[in-house]
Amino acid sequence: MVEPGRRGIIDRMDTDVADQMIETLARFVDNDVLPHVRDFELDDLYPDAMVDQLREFGLFGATVPEAFGGLGLDVSTYARVIEELSRGWMSLAGVINSHLIAAQLINGFGTDDQRSRWLPGMAAGTLRGCFSLSEPDSGSDAAALRCKAHRDGDEWVINGTKMWVTNGERAGIVALLARTSDEPGAAGISCFMVEKTPGPAGDGGVTISKHIDKLGYRGLETVEMSYVDHHVPASALLGGETGLGKGFRWALTALELGRINVAARGVGVAQAAFDAALAYAQQREAFGKPIAQHQAIGFKLAEMATKLHAARLMVRDAAARVDAGERADMEAGMAKLFASETAAELALDAMRIHGGNGFTTEYPVERLYRDAPLMIIGEGTSEIQKLVISRAILSRAADKR
Numbered sequence: 001m002v003e004p005g006r007r008g009i010i011d012r013m014d015t016d017v018a019d020q021m022i023e024t025l026a027r028f029v030d031n032d033v034l035p036h037v038r039d040f041e042l043d044d045l046y047p048d049a050m051v052d053q054l055r056e057f058g059l060f061g062a063t064v065p066e067a068f069g070g071l072g073l074d075v076s077t078y079a080r081v082i083e084e085l086s087r088g089w090m091s092l093a094g095v096i097n098s099h100l101i102a103a104q105l106i107n108g109f110g111t112d113d114q115r116s117r118w119l120p121g122m123a124a125g126t127l128r129g130c131f132s133l134s135e136p137d138s139g140s141d142a143a144a145l146r147c148k149a150h151r152d153g154d155e156w157v158i159n160g161t162k163m164w165v166t167n168g169e170r171a172g173i174v175a176l177l178a179r180t181s182d183e184p185g186a187a188g189i190s191c192f193m194v195e196k197t198p199g200p201a202g203d204g205g206v207t208i209s210k211h212i213d214k215l216g217y218r219g220l221e222t223v224e225m226s227y228v229d230h231h232v233p234a235s236a237l238l239g240g241e242t243g244l245g246k247g248f249r250w251a252l253t254a255l256e257l258g259r260i261n262v263a264a265r266g267v268g269v270a271q272a273a274f275d276a277a278l279a280y281a282q283q284r285e286a287f288g289k290p291i292a293q294h295q296a297i298g299f300k301l302a303e304m305a306t307k308l309h310a311a312r313l314m315v316r317d318a319a320a321r322v323d324a325g326e327r328a329d330m331e332a333g334m335a336k337l338f339a340s341e342t343a344a345e346l347a348l349d350a351m352r353i354h355g356g357n358g359f360t361t362e363y364p365v366e367r368l369y370r371d372a373p374l375m376i377i378g379e380g381t382s383e384i385q386k387l388v389i390s391r392a393i394l395s396r397a398a399d400k401r
């Protein structure tokens with residue numbers, strides 16, 4: 001049986017259709033992303049034309065059901081889409097990730113009215129979403145968040161500061177986690193869909209209080225957002241009145257999709273690092289032969305290819321389990337842990353193989369080296385994945401008893 005909250009993820013897609021979509025994306029990456037990414041990335045410029053193309057491909061509605069105008073992709077195909085985009089530029093995967101987490105929350109847990117109100121625009125990419133859980137003083141310990149919402153007649157009034165909001169400026173709707181009661185931890189947290197005018201100035205009581213300058217994952221905005229007596233209508237509470245106190249649990253469910261997204265990004269970045277290393281090792285000569293023919297480099301390539309293959313299989317396995325409606329917390333955590341660490345290892349390996357050239361902005365590996373650590377941090381750090389995995393091991397062992 002498909003678990004609640006997974007509504008809208010269709011049965012497995014026709015493989016031919018999925019393959020064609022990935023081939024189209026591969027051409028887009030080769031022709032329209034890779035030749036330009038360096039300029040956008042180094043200057044931290046938003047890639048409007050590339051994002052328009054993502055919209056044309058329908059990717060803002062990638063996992064939104066067809067009934068609301070989305071592509072209704074299964075998670076397995078979605079993971080392949082993210083991998084392919086990240087082979088070109090990991091930031092492009094970030095443009096749609098938090099948007100789709102917000103859409104997933106609405107689709108899985110919203111009222112009929114909330115679904116029909118927001119999902120069509122989100123699927124079309126005219127209404128952009130973002131996901132706002134983290135705060136300056138709570139990241140891994142997300143349930144310690146302090147942002148508060150209190151009821152005032154027909155409205156909720158929000159106060160607090162949210163950190164690390166990817167796509168926060170351009171978003172027209174924010175999936176915001178806030179405390180609605182004095183109950184400590186997850187039980188007191190609800191999810192609000194906060195509508196705002198996209199842009200740098202903020203809106204009403206919500207402002208973009210800071211743009212965060214980043215090591216990698218550049219080109220798209222990650223911002224701090226402040227809420228001061230910001231009023232939203234009662235209808236902004238996800239799931240209606242019955243959604244009170246359920247937001248945190250729902251967010252964790254939606255983050256499973258986010259974890260698979262980040263794991264797939266890891267595979268894409270690792271693939272890009274491997275491709276660059278292989279090409280360079282065949283072309284660069286030292287001691288009278290291409291460096292690929294020195295056994296140390298050949299073995300390095302062999303290790304890289306093996307880890308890349310393992311990471312890809314783990315991501316595909318986790319995605320297939322989600323598609324089958326199975327419990328996949330452990331597998332998604334394992335895939336995220338392994339694929340993100342693999343991306344970081346392969347980016348450094350690729351840099352070593354490039355020698356001095358790898359340390360310059362003339363070659364793509366320095367960007368991969370800067371982008372890879374985000375996957376180790378975002379959607380739960382590697383340490384948190386180990387907590388998730390170890391808890392799942394113990395709970396599954398208890399279930400067997």
Ligand SMILES: Cc1cc2nc3c(=O)[nH]c(=O)nc-3n(C[C@H](O)[C@H](O)[C@H](O)COP(=O)(O)OP(=O)(O)OC[C@H]3O[C@@H](n4cnc5c(N)ncnc54)[C@H](O)[C@@H]3O)c2cc1C
Pocket residue numbers: 098131132133134137138139140141163164165166167214217222374377378379380381382383384
């Ligand atoms: C570029 C970027 C974009 C982001 N985008 C978003 C977004 O769109 N929306 C959003 O809500 N958040 C977003 N985040 C936030 C991200 O999810 C958090 O940064 C992440 O969860 C880690 O939280 P933290 O930064 O507060 O680190 P901390 O929680 O302070 O962790 C610091 C260190 O302590 C370790 N640690 C913490 N607790 C434990 C424990 N129990 N056991 C062992 N080790 C532990 C961590 O693994 C880490 O190494 C983004 C972050 C970045 C960097």
